[in-house]
Amino acid sequence: MTSNLTLLVLIAVLVACGVYLILERAVSKMLLGMILFGNGVNLLIITVAGPDGAPPILGAFDDQHAEMADPLAQAMVLTAIVITMGLAAFVLALAYRAYILTTSEEVENDPEDVQVATRREVEEPEE
Amino acid sequence: MNHHLSPGLLPVLIPLPVLIPLLGAAVTLIFGQQRMIQRYITLLALTSGVVISALMLYLTDHHGTGVVQVGGWRTPIGISLVADRLSAAMLLVSYIVLLCVSAYGSGQNIRDGDEKQPTSIFRPTYLVLTAGVSAAFLAGDLFNLFVGFEILLAASFVLLTIGATAERIRAGVAYVMVSMLSSLIFLTGIALAYATTGTLNLAQLSVRLGEAPEGVRTAVYAVLLVAFGIKAAVFPLSNWLPDSYPTAPAPVTAVFAGLLTKVGVYAIIRTHSLLAPDGRFDTVLLVCGLLTMLIGIFGAIAQSDIRRLLSFTLVSHIGFMVFGIGLATVAGLAGAVFYVAHHILVQTTLFLVVGIIERQAGSTSMRRLGGLAASPVIAFLFLIPALNLAGIPPFSGFIGKVALLQAGAMDGSALAWVLVGGAVLTSLLTLYVVAIVWAKAFWRDRSDAPEGHLAAAKPPALIEETDDVLYDERSDPGRIPVLMVGATTVLGVVGLALTVFAGPILGIADRAAADLHDSTVYIVAVLGDPGDFR
Numbered sequence A: 001m002t003s004n005l006t007l008l009v010l011i012a013v014l015v016a017c018g019v020y021l022i023l024e025r026a027v028s029k030m031l032l033g034m035i036l037f038g039n040g041v042n043l044l045i046i047t048v049a050g051p052d053g054a055p056p057i058l059g060a061f062d063d064q065h066a067e068m069a070d071p072l073a074q075a076m077v078l079t080a081i082v083i084t085m086g087l088a089a090f091v092l093a094l095a096y097r098a099y100i101l102t103t104s105e106e107v108e109n110d111p112e113d114v115q116v117a118t119r120r121e122v123e124e125p126e127e
Numbered sequence B: 001m002n003h004h005l006s007p008g009l010l011p012v013l014i015p016l017p018v019l020i021p022l023l024g025a026a027v028t029l030i031f032g033q034q035r036m037i038q039r040y041i042t043l044l045a046l047t048s049g050v051v052i053s054a055l056m057l058y059l060t061d062h063h064g065t066g067v068v069q070v071g072g073w074r075t076p077i078g079i080s081l082v083a084d085r086l087s088a089a090m091l092l093v094s095y096i097v098l099l100c101v102s103a104y105g106s107g108q109n110i111r112d113g114d115e116k117q118p119t120s121i122f123r124p125t126y127l128v129l130t131a132g133v134s135a136a137f138l139a140g141d142l143f144n145l146f147v148g149f150e151i152l153l154a155a156s157f158v159l160l161t162i163g164a165t166a167e168r169i170r171a172g173v174a175y176v177m178v179s180m181l182s183s184l185i186f187l188t189g190i191a192l193a194y195a196t197t198g199t200l201n202l203a204q205l206s207v208r209l210g211e212a213p214e215g216v217r218t219a220v221y222a223v224l225l226v227a228f229g230i231k232a233a234v235f236p237l238s239n240w241l242p243d244s245y246p247t248a249p250a251p252v253t254a255v256f257a258g259l260l261t262k263v264g265v266y267a268i269i270r271t272h273s274l275l276a277p278d279g280r281f282d283t284v285l286l287v288c289g290l291l292t293m294l295i296g297i298f299g300a301i302a303q304s305d306i307r308r309l310l311s312f313t314l315v316s317h318i319g320f321m322v323f324g325i326g327l328a329t330v331a332g333l334a335g336a337v338f339y340v341a342h343h344i345l346v347q348t349t350l351f352l353v354v355g356i357i358e359r360q361a362g363s364t365s366m367r368r369l370g371g372l373a374a375s376p377v378i379a380f381l382f383l384i385p386a387l388n389l390a391g392i393p394p395f396s397g398f399i400g401k402v403a404l405l406q407a408g409a410m411d412g413s414a415l416a417w418v419l420v421g422g423a424v425l426t427s428l429l430t431l432y433v434v435a436i437v438w439a440k441a442f443w444r445d446r447s448d449a450p451e452g453h454l455a456a457a458k459p460p461a462l463i464e465e466t467d468d469v470l471y472d473e474r475s476d477p478g479r480i481p482v483l484m485v486g487a488t489t490v491l492g493v494v495g496l497a498l499t500v501f502a503g504p505i506l507g508i509a510d511r512a513a514a515d516l517h518d519s520t521v522y523i524v525a526v527l528g529d530p531g532d533f534r
Helices: A005-022 A029-049 A071-102 A111-118 B007-013 B016-031 B035-063 B085-112 B119-138 B142-160 B166-197 B202-209 B213-234 B241-247 B250-275 B283-304 B307-325 B330-361 B376-390 B395-409 B415-444 B482-501 B502-517 B520-529
Strands: B065-068 B078-082
Touching: A005 A029, A005 B202, A005 B283, A005 B307, A005 B520, A029 A071, A071 B142, A071 B250, A111 B250, B007 B035, B007 B065, B007 B482, B016 B035, B016 B085, B016 B119, B016 B166, B035 B119, B035 B376, B035 B415, B035 B502, B065 B330, B065 B520, B078 B085, B078 B142, B078 B395, B078 B520, B085 B330, B085 B482, B085 B502, B119 B142, B119 B250, B119 B482, B142 B166, B142 B250, B142 B330, B166 B213, B166 B241, B202 B213, B241 B250, B241 B307, B241 B376, B250 B307, B250 B330, B250 B502, B283 B307, B330 B376, B330 B395, B330 B482, B330 B502, B376 B395, B376 B415, B376 B482, B395 B415, B395 B502, B482 B502, B502 B520
Parallel strands: none
Antiparallel strands: B065 B078
């Protein structure tokens, strides 16, 4: 199997940027990170499908193409793209709702978690 | 036993656990405004699911693994749905839980009105979640496992943030991000597996990965294990869970706690048996299992909110299942399979009881609760599953833990003995946690609770049956809807049935584990002659 080095470098860059953005606190930045990461993974699946320029479906007049690309990988990418898009839309709705309710879209710490963490050691768990 | 059921029935049944809830979701969506019709359709879909999965379990146990090629395509090209003993058992337990929780939710809505929930979408989404869980249990290839996960995740996002209150949005954002990340990692694993072998059919993947270079095999499985570890909440990937689950409505939390993490555990079991049969990850799994057990239960001790406390015990007991998988012996896997069934039932029951407590006492915080033992109904409903969770004989938790400890002792390696010690310590600490809840929420007077005056005092509980009452017009919050008690009781009784019928059920678990341990059973069932598919 041959791979395209340019695409592999691009995948690495996309995933790296995506991970960096996911580590942010703002929901919109996290979402952008998810989308970049997702695009990187989708490109990875595309590169798995075989060399460039080959069609996934052979018709009657494709004599010049000796090889065909793997249609399964392309079908999987289409599915993955659709799923990512649907979830991204849901996250946008969540972020908008969070902004309406709290006028910020930062991810907050769990209040109960903070309470447990800041409790002094000598205290009873219920005080 | 009658053997009139022909094995030819199995291929007919296999697609139904996915199809029926999806059709039910469509129909309930059409009847969005007629709550009674919605309720009956949901009940019908889930009841038929229970019957079908019971039939499937009987058939797979007597006639072996069943395979369906969707659309009649040839084996590795088409989509395979595979039902073996493990899949069928998981389906049966899941459907029982889903049915009881659905009844519980109906009971609560009938009594308290539905203003707090957009019911018109609640039931369709709940049925889509059911279909996703079933699809994940039956998937014969990695990509459809992924699709099953995505279906149940998309549904779970909606259920977790239903009503869109500030608290649920906050918890929902974190949960959605973590879930999406795990899905992307899973997708990366799929891409790597496909690049390596050119197939995603689990059976063919198993055959071809066996011939791949060792480093590649390790990389592929490691990526998949991280993805499933997040979904199953295995330490160090478990910190998202206690912050996400407790804010949802009681029935939703119960279903999530019971089922969603177990789908991750199922994926770990399945891929471990097929893709890593050489045991290269067993040490990793054992160490992670130990840490999951101990850190989970230490987290539970520190909590003051009962729901968060139970979320931590949930994480902790995932460690027991990972322990069984990591042993990679037939006995260990059998213990893990039995423990999964036990834990789904018990953990769901406990979350349902906490839902009742919240409805009656207006709080789930142990800073505000007290005197719940005045209501014998709640006390009994809580105590039995709580002792079961801690592993007190003769309950099923005890049987499952003993099976795992025996498997660990038979393994005999130093690490296995450390895990046996860790498991015993975790059981004792679970008992300690349960005792804390009992002492604070049930036994002491409400006036002794530090913030007891903040929660409205409620009269002791009676069971009764009435029609719709608007939430703000409830004058009798001290009375529990009969359906809520009934559903919780049924689940508790099914949990006890695991003890009464421990022999046959452990037999099924043993046979399922033997199939898992010898992966050729699965491969031959799907491919026929694996030699043709190298």
